Amino acid sequence: MTEKNILAYFNTPEQAQSVAAKLQGLKVEHMSIDRFSRYAGEGSNDPILTSTMSSLASVTQDGTFTKDAGVLAAADVTASGMSDGGGGGPTGKDILLTVVVDESSHHEALAIIEQSGGFI
Structure with missing residues (x-):
């Protein structure tokens, strides 16, 4: 078969x-x-004040990433708040x-x- x-x-x-x-x-x-999604990891619903911040992306993109994916996600224009993204994905x-x-x-x-x- x-x-x-x-x-x-x-x-x-x-x-x-x-x-x-x-x-x-x-x-x-x-x-x-x-x-x-374009980054590895899962979203997080933990309040920022009571959780540990593993990377900029964990705060700005509300996600939990591996170290390598966190670096990549933090380099994205959506992490800075200075752009609407526009990067596709x-x-x-x-x-x-x-x-x-x-x-x-x-x-x-x-x-x-x-x-x-x-x-x-």
């Missing part, structure tokens, strides 16, 4: 979850929904639906994703 993989991008997790529900009727081997479609389907269901899965507004 041959498998095919699909990477589809969406604007919201709800859009991806809706498509995932539609794909359940097909021969799905694996499916996951993830959010990604993931905008809008930052939700990734990863699907592995049986080859016999591949074209049908692609059609469902595209009809639902997914970007392949």
Whole structure:
């Protein structure tokens, strides 16, 4: 049995979850929904005054980064507050639906994703 993989991008997790529900009727081997950004690490909701500040980016971009990613994120124009960013990066479609389907269901899965507004 041959498998095919699909990477589809969406604007919201709800859009991806809706498509995932539609794909359940097909021969799905694996499916996951993830959010990604241009920097490694996860966001933080800790108040600045009570948490340790690991990098400038942890304060200005509200994130927890590894040391290397923190240096990179702090060098971004969004960290200084002196720019609107304008550097591109993931905008809008930052939700990734990863699907592995049986080859016999591949074209049908692609059609469902595209009809639902997914970007392949």
